[in-house]
Amino acid sequence: MNMINKITHLGLFVFSVMLVASCEDMRENRHENVSHSDDTAQRAHGHGDASGENAKSVVCIMQALNRSTHEITDGIILNDFAKIEASSYAIAHHDPIAKDDLDALFEALGPRKDAFITCDKKVHDAAVLLNDVAKTKKMEEVVDTYADMIEAVASCHRDFKPTTGQS
Numbered sequence: 295m296n297m298i299n300k301i302t303h304l305g306l307f308v309f310s311v312m313l314v315a316s317c318e319d320m321r322e323n324r325h326e327n328v329s330h331s332d333d334t335a336q337r338a339h340g341h342g343d344a345s346g347e348n349a350k351s352v353v354c355i356m357q358a359l360n361r362s363t364h365e366i367t368d369g370i371i372l373n374d375f376a377k378i379e380a381s382s383y384a385i386a387h388h389d390p391i392a393k394d395d396l397d398a399l400f401e402a403l404g405p406r407k408d409a410f411i412t413c414d415k416k417v418h419d420a421a422v423l424l425n426d427v428a429k430t431k432k433m434e435e436v437v438d439t440y441a442d443m444i445e446a447v448a449s450c451h452r453d454f455k456p457t458t459g460q461s
């Protein structure tokens with residue numbers, strides 16, 4: 295590896311560490327403001343404890359979902375069913391959204407909150423199904439289910455990201 299390559303690799307590594315650290319910082323900051331007495335957001339979203347240790351900002355969760363989605367694509371291309379199974383599991387069981395973030399999201403959505411939850415459930419259910427299908431090692435069904443999941447994600451983003459998105 296020549297010097298320029300080494301510097302580029304080092305730069306990318308440092309950038310990745312900073313990105314992860316910035317998500318962790320956000321989590322810490324938000325966690326301080328999280329109320330432990332109100333679990334409304336948790337019940338609405340249905341993905342675990344919104345005021346617990348693992349609660350993260352929406353953006354951090356989306357970035358993790360995106361990484362898992364890339365892993366699934368890798369698994370499909372490389373015929374690696376274990377990878378597909380693990381990544382779809384990670385999507386289906388992603389960390390909860392911190393209560394402050396979820397409250398802000400729902401406030402921005404107003405009466406469209408229920409439609410958002412329905413859309414989120416569609417993606418969640420597709421990820422659960424994909425996890426099951428991956429265990430059968432039938433690639434055609436994996437690809438179909440994956441396509442359904444991505445279609446649902448695109449629809450959620452089209453309908454809600456312009457209203458609530460910070461980026």
Ligand code: HEM
Nearest residue numbers: 353356359360363413414417447450454455458459460461
């Ligand atoms: C596998 C599933 C999903 C993937 C891979 C994914 C990916 C992403 C990515 C990469 C972002 C941009 C994050 C950033 O700014 O750095 C994002 C933002 C967003 N996504 Fe998703 N997403 C998924 C599921 C969903 C679902 C199910 C919903 C809604 C029902 C949703 C709604 C949103 C919203 C509202 C934002 C904007 C967040 C903000 O900027 O505050 N996403 N998503």
